Amino acid sequence: MAKYDSKSLRNVVVVGHGSTGKTSLCESFLFVSGKTDRLGRVDEGTSTLDHEPEEQKKRISISSATTFVDWHKFKINLVDTPGDSNFSFDTQSCLRIADAALVVLDAVSGVEFQTQKVWEYADDFKLPRMVFINRMDRERANFQTAVATIKDKMDVKVTPICLPIGTHESFRGVIDLLSMQAIIYDDLKGTFKTADIPADQIEEAQTWRETMVEDIAESDEAMMDRYLEAGELTAEELRTGLRTGVNSGALIPVACGSALKNMGTALLMDIITQYLPSPVDRGPVKGVKPGTEEEEIRTPEEGSPFSALVFKTIADPYAGRLTLFRVYSGTLTADVGMYNASHKISERFGNIFFLDGKTQKTTDMVIPGDIAAFAKLKETGTGDTICNEKSPIIYDKVVPPPTIMSFAIEPKSRGDEDKIGSSINRLIEEDPTMRFHRDDQTKEMIISGMGQIHIEVAVEKMRRKFGVEVNLKTPKVPYKETIKAKTNVQGKYKKQSGGRGQYGDCWLDIEPLPRGSGFEFQDKIVGGVIPNQYRPAVEKGIVEAMDEGVVAGYPVVDFKVSLVDGTYHTVDSSEMAFK
Incomplete structure (x- = not known):
């Protein structure tokens, strides 16, 4: 060459x-x-x-x-x-x-x-x-x-x-x-x-x-x-x-x-x-000194400290992970160490390649301004800055946008369920715009991306690269319940079966909060109608009950509860009774 x-x-x-x-x-x-x-x-x-x-x-x-x-x-x-x-x-x-x-x-x-x-x-x-x-x-x-x-x-x-x-x-x-x-x-x-x-x-x-x-x-x-x-x-x-x-x-x-x-x-x-x-x-490029707002400048000269930005990652099931980068300053030679300033870690690599489509052409050195690739780096990903450890710098990266479409995903074969997460995580390495999580409420696995074509392509890659076949379906709606109007209610628990019993009695003011506010608890007890050691149990009981609402069994959100009054028994009351 x-x-x-x-x-x-x-x-x-x-x-x-x-x-x-x-x-x-x-x-x-x-x-x-x-x-x-x-x-x-x-x-x-x-x-x-x-x-x-x-x-x-x-x-x-x-x-x-x-x-x-x-x-x-x-x-x-x-x-x-x-x-x-x-x-x-x-x-x-x-x-x-x-x-x-x-x-x-x-x-x-x-x-x-x-x-x-x-x-x-x-x-x-x-x-x-x-x-x-x-x-x-x-x-x-x-x-x-x-x-x-x-x-x-x-x-x-x-x-x-x-x-x-x-x-x-x-x-x-x-x-x-x-x-x-x-x-x-x-x-x-x-x-x-x-x-x-x-x-x-x-x-x-x-x-x-x-x-x-x-x-x-x-x-x-x-x-x-x-x-x-x-x-x-x-x-x-x-x-x-x-x-x-x-x-x-x-x-x-x-x-x-x-x-x-x-x-x-x-x-x-x-x-x-x-x-x-x-x-x-x-000309020169600007970055920042890691951990500070202090500006660092690098010139595209071979004598400058080495620095480069990773702009793409390719997940290959056979060759491993390919990391593509553009050199901004200094030179990089094979069989040396490399410092990832974004994560403050060092990694070693073997060969350096120039990519020609899917063909890899080995090179001994990459000069300032050139584009090349590593194979099998474990920790370095898209957007990371790699550089000389003695002269660290971090360059601005492109931040992935929020996803706009989601599907529920399920394996065609029951034995593939455990493979779905690992396969998608491999794809996320090369495409940070993809997201994957399990919905705690619906218990479904959810894959999210930038559109239907994006997600369909990911599914095809899962099958081809990792042998995992899945079905896509519309996600279940994770409904929530909430309080419509302010009210005052009593919660009383009394149990007597011989010997020491259980007794707890409290009055609560419950009122709605603006959407997205979550849950708020306030202790308004004046005096000793309920001892201090029992009051936190009231909040714990409410938090546990929030998981299943009274209307349709959905989680309850966006409301405030104030503990305003109550009674207790010197012998039978306990933390569990008030909870």
């Missing part, structure tokens, strides 16, 4: 709405770069990245996947993310460690709901980004309309730097507005030739180029002055201005093509390597 430095790395997370061709675009990267000799296809189940059986069955990405390509001595780390909102946490975690986002749109649909969500996530992390309008070969594909949806629905300014040549069946290439040349594709292998811009598109190309030049000039005050003086920018000024503008977030370039036909892919990889930022361009 070629050697790189941090300036030659590009960490790009591919995001967008579902079914816009994100995975197909990554497959096209692999094919056009020469890394694979066959174009992997999602619809045929041959994708390098959508390799999970559940993904091949549903024909959608349900989990992020990483790969990398070598392009003109640059290493492009690609992280392909799910487009379904059920798996948004995974997408957010990947964006957290990226240096840039590649937002993929469908040329027919333009901006869709999940496009807007991932755009907001990228905003949260202040990520430079660019847009790729895919599927220009589709019927009703319209480049200008797709661009307009970005401006209309997200209220942002974007800068097209290429145009399509033809659409639908006539789509055959793109116009590079920077070089003002046409790129014509000869076949479906991504091979192309450069040519003059078609005569019927020269005027259109000139208009779009003028807009592009103005956008680049406006992104920098000094460049704007030169543009106003000369009326044009040199090729070098355009390249420098575009790169600077993209890195600062002032410019969002737009390219186009067809991933399935490998059209526009080579130009897109050129754009990524030339204009998207490297880890060095992104």
